[in-house]
Amino acid sequence: MAILVPVLVGLFVALVSYWWIQLEKRRNKMKWLPEAPRVPLLGNVLELRDSTEILKVFMKYCEKYDGLFTIELITAKFIVASNPEFLEFLLGKMDILDKSYEYKFLSNWLGSGLLTADAEIWKKSRKMLTPSFHFSILENFIETFNSNADILKEILSEKADAETFDVFPYAAMSALDIISETTMGVSINAQRNPKSDYINAVKEKCRILIERIYSPIKKFDLTFPLTNDYYADLNHVKTLHDHTLKIINKRKQELKSNVKKETMVKNDEDEGIKKRKVFLDLMLDATIDGRQLSDNEIRQEVDTFMFAGHDTTATSLSFTLYCLSTHPEVQKRAVEEQQKIFGSDRNRSATHRDLQEMKYLEMIIKESLRMYPPVPYIGRKTKRDISYKDGNVILAGTGILVIIFAVNRNPKYFPEPDKFNPSRFEENKIYSQYAYIPFSAGPRNCIGQKFAMLEMKVVLSKVLRHFELLPSGQDLILSAQTVLKSQNGVNIKLKKRDIWN
Numbered sequence: 001m002a003i004l005v006p007v008l009v010g011l012f013v014a015l016v017s018y019w020w021i022q023l024e025k026r027r028n029k030m031k032w033l034p035e036a037p038r039v040p041l042l043g044n045v046l047e048l049r050d051s052t053e054i055l056k057v058f059m060k061y062c063e064k065y066d067g068l069f070t071i072e073l074i075t076a077k078f079i080v081a082s083n084p085e086f087l088e089f090l091l092g093k094m095d096i097l098d099k100s101y102e103y104k105f106l107s108n109w110l111g112s113g114l115l116t117a118d119a120e121i122w123k124k125s126r127k128m129l130t131p132s133f134h135f136s137i138l139e140n141f142i143e144t145f146n147s148n149a150d151i152l153k154e155i156l157s158e159k160a161d162a163e164t165f166d167v168f169p170y171a172a173m174s175a176l177d178i179i180s181e182t183t184m185g186v187s188i189n190a191q192r193n194p195k196s197d198y199i200n201a202v203k204e205k206c207r208i209l210i211e212r213i214y215s216p217i218k219k220f221d222l223t224f225p226l227t228n229d230y231y232a233d234l235n236h237v238k239t240l241h242d243h244t245l246k247i248i249n250k251r252k253q254e255l256k257s258n259v260k261k262e263t264m265v266k267n268d269e270d271e272g273i274k275k276r277k278v279f280l281d282l283m284l285d286a287t288i289d290g291r292q293l294s295d296n297e298i299r300q301e302v303d304t305f306m307f308a309g310h311d312t313t314a315t316s317l318s319f320t321l322y323c324l325s326t327h328p329e330v331q332k333r334a335v336e337e338q339q340k341i342f343g344s345d346r347n348r349s350a351t352h353r354d355l356q357e358m359k360y361l362e363m364i365i366k367e368s369l370r371m372y373p374p375v376p377y378i379g380r381k382t383k384r385d386i387s388y389k390d391g392n393v394i395l396a397g398t399g400i401l402v403i404i405f406a407v408n409r410n411p412k413y414f415p416e417p418d419k420f421n422p423s424r425f426e427e428n429k430i431y432s433q434y435a436y437i438p439f440s441a442g443p444r445n446c447i448g449q450k451f452a453m454l455e456m457k458v459v460l461s462k463v464l465r466h467f468e469l470l471p472s473g474q475d476l477i478l479s480a481q482t483v484l485k486s487q488n489g490v491n492i493k494l495k496k497r498d499i500w501n
């Protein structure tokens with residue numbers, strides 16, 4: 001025992017010295033980039049540990065260093081970027097496709113699904129999944145968007161002509177139902193029954209993910225098992241995987257028996273046999289390198305869609321409703337557009353053609369995504385040394401944070417960036433692909449962006465046709481979590497819209 005203490009101390013000192021030497025090497029080789037001021041040993045940890053301060057701190061430095069600088073978080077040095085020229089270099093090419101370390105916290109749920117996969121697997125998966133987001137497939141989902149928007153309308157009716165309330169949980173359950181129905185072909189009925197095990201597991205897994213990003217004990221695989229959340233995490237992931245695998249198996253059985261029936265029944269559409277294809281069906285049909293996907297591979301992609309496709313859309317929906325509630329002149333113009341499209345029949349479902357005509361609503365969504373990007377920052381990592389301009393090198397293993405929030409609020413491209421002004425997106429105004437990036441940009445951008453835009457138009461159109469959105473008088477307190485949140489809720493008031501036309 002007496003010898004153990006000095007051995008442990010020695011090991012610790014050796015480890016810290018090793019980290020220190022590595023960090024010094026990086027500092028020397030990355031001197032071409034300005035460094036945000038840091039404190040000894042901790043670097044910038046203290047100023048970045050509060051989720052409501054992070055975005056303010058990054059905005060300050062992005063402005064000061066023209067969107068390109070470095071920070072340090074104890075042992076690691078990161079490049080932080082919001083400069084469009086650098087982003088074109090970073091996101092526009094196929095050189096730096098790997099995600100940063102923090103994405104590993106999702107890997108026991110999503111495995112090598114599209115969002116988290118390393119470059120080599122990603123290339124094949126992206127090629128396999130891209131056809132699933134073809135317009136002809138997305139068009140079939142509009143019915144699902146409409147039926148869930150109808151449920152949301154019914155539920156929100158109970159909130160109308162009453163007190164201020166937080167609209168986020170309602171948007172979240174609606175987005176969860178939509179992504180579940182379109183991805184797996186089953187309704188989890190989250191809007192009417194928000195207390196199921198599956199929904200609880202999704203929520204808790206997202207909470208633990210955030211904790212792991214910010215807590216020094218939960219961050220490292222070595223120390224995470226010392227916390228209760230480690231065991232909770234295992235249980236939640238089991239619940240999530242069991243749910244998805246059960247549905248995959250069920251769907252496979254259904255498809256098998258439908259093939260049998262199809263050979264017996266001629267007019268299969270009348271018999272209700274041919275179901276609308278959902279993402280899962282497309283994955284069951286798909287091949288990679290000439291072979292079908294295993295159940296596990298399919299599960300990873302299904303789980304990825306469930307994760308990437310619900311909280312993001314819910315955030316965007318709720319922030320857009322908030323912006324409408326606080327800008328009556330914008331809301332008035334949006335309602336006039338709806339009246340033109342729907343005439344006297346405000347109850348009917350939105351068609352694909354209607355959605356094409358919702359030009360002003362689209363501008364509103366784009367402006368809300370600019371000011372409140374649901375994914376406020378993303379991370380990449382270099383696998384090998386990469387040359388940037390003037391012979392400057394980004395070393396292998398460098399984490400690069402892209403601050404989408406700061407990109408979208410750059411006054412050079414968006415005068416008065418903190419002002420909600422949908423007219424910035426009038427048709428003839430085109431912004432550089434790398435100056436406005438709510439869905440990221442380049443080859444690894446959001447595969448679901450068209451899906452999300454259609455979904456949001458359907459839901460917002462329904463809400464606007466039936467409710468007047470009123471300000472709650474409560475400001476947003478922005479907090480950068482897995483997605484952008486408002487710490488005090490996204491509070492609005494609703495009034496039933498009695499007069500139509």
Ligand code: HEM
Nearest residue numbers: 114115308309312313316374375378439440446447448452
């Ligand atoms: C307003 C809604 C949405 C926003 C703002 C959004 C934003 C983003 C962003 C910024 C990324 C890049 C992430 C990164 O580089 O780490 C991304 C990736 C992704 N998104 Fe979305 N997303 C939205 C909706 C959706 C929906 C509805 C789906 C699925 C139907 C989806 C599926 C994905 C997937 C699978 C990826 C990974 C793509 C890849 O790596 O190739 N997203 N999204």
